[in-house]
Amino acid sequence: MPPESLAPALLGGRAAAVGADSALAARWNAVHEAAAVVAALAAQPAGALDGRTRNFPDTMAQAGGQRLAVARQGIDDLAVILETGIRALLAVHARGASPLAAAQALQAEFGNARDALLALAPPEQHLLG
Numbered sequence: 490m491p492p493e494s495l496a497p498a499l500l501g502g503r504a505a506a507v508g509a510d511s512a513l514a515a516r517w518n519a520v521h522e523a524a525a526v527v528a529a530l531a532a533q534p535a536g537a538l539d540g541r542t543r544n545f546p547d548t549m550a551q552a553g554g555q556r557l558a559v560a561r562q563g564i565d566d567l568a569v570i571l572e573t574g575i576r577a578l579l580a581v582h583a584r585g586a587s588p589l590a591a592a593q594a595l596q597a598e599f600g601n602a603r604d605a606l607l608a609l610a611p612p613e614q615h616l617l618g
Contacts, residue, residue, distance in 0.1 A: 510550035510557075516564050517546045523571040524599050530578050531592035541607065548610045556609050563606045571599060 525535035541548075549560040574595045578588040 510546055513550060513557075513561060513564065514546035516561075516568060520564060520568050520571060520603075523568065523575060524596070524603075526575055527571065527578070527592055527596045527599060530575070530582075530588050531596045532589060533593070533596060541610070542603070545607060545610060552609075552611050556611065560606060560609050563602070563609070567599070567602050567606070570602070571595070 521535075521538065528535040545560075549557050574591075578592050578595070581588040581591065
């Protein structure tokens with residue numbers, strides 16, 4: 490898929506979300522859609538979301554309080570970074586240069602930032618039965 494055809498997925502594609510905080514889930518899904526665009530520009534697979542990652546918005550909504558506030562801000566920040574980065578990558582591509590190295594760097598930064606957000610989730614509590 491050519492890079493210029495990926496921009497609508499970032500700018501217009503917002504997955505419907507259900508759960509404890511649908512706005513947070515929608516934003517989380519949009520961030521992962523944007524990360525898939527970056528992965529395509531980096532010529533790397535986007536990767537499937539594991540359960541922990543997929544359920545992060547619900548987990549944080551249930552945690553509430555400061556954890557939820559920090560998660561919301563972190564997701565918003567990550568969305569801005571990805572949107573700005575994709576615009577820059579597409580501009581590089583439009584000039585005839587390869588965005589590959591920059592896209593790979595952005596993809597790595599996304600992974601690190603997402604891991605930091607996932608670390609906000611409270612530890613799982615297993616009930617002994």
